[in-house]
Amino acid sequence: MYVVGVYDINVKRVAKVKKIFQRYMFWMQNSTFEGSLTQAQLRELKNALKLVTNPKEDHIIFYIIRNEDVVKKEVIGDHHQDPSNIL
Amino acid sequence: MYVVGVYDINVKRVAKVKKIFQRYMFWMQNSTFEGSLTQAQLRELKNALKLVTNPKEDHIIFYIIRNEDVVKKEVIGDHHQDPSNIL
Known part of the structure; x- marks a missing residue:
């Protein structure tokens, strides 16, 4: 699927969440995989995400x-890479 | 569709973009309609979005x-409202 x-x-917590997503899916833009x-x-x-997020604050x-x-x-907008991947 | x-x-520019989205779609969480x-x-x-965004910076x-x-x-996470709608 x-x-x-x-x-x-x-x-x-956002850096931790992003790292977990990166193990399973592809970065498209900030907050979107x-x-x-x-x-x-x-x-x-x-x-894995439930372990590092706070349901009251994170969604x-x-x-x-x-x-x-x-x-x-x-x-809409030019193709761009995950800025944190650019060495 | x-x-x-x-x-x-x-x-x-994000406030302007959000206002335009609000005219057409429903807020689900920040940056998601x-x-x-x-x-x-x-x-x-x-x-409408192309008029207010910069393709080099916005996506x-x-x-x-x-x-x-x-x-x-x-x-994942509790149901929540658009915080900017709470008076």
Whole structure:
């Protein structure tokens, strides 16, 4: 299944959340990741995120789409890389 | 069609972008909006956003899904309102 993950995290925890996402999905822009995941991988990712987030302050949404064919993507703005990956 | 809009905007312009999104879609969490739009509404929204954003610094992704039935949504964190709407 194709998954889009978007997060709204307290600044104290956002680096940790980003690192966890990076293990499973691809950075698209700040707070937005995409990738193909199995049910087991998504469960693992969610469990890891629950351990480091505060449900009262942090909020993460997963949009789970059967497959990539049913979603079209349109972008405004130039292609850009994850600034933290540029050495 | 069902649309998820996520944005990564320079702080100087983010309030303006949010206001434009609010005219067309529903706030889900910071930088994330959802809603059913026609082609014409999406075109209008994109044009309005292009007028106030800098493609070199700002980045917006629209995930366009044929209809809501093909996407499942899972959330981590408590339900919360747009903090700027609380009077």
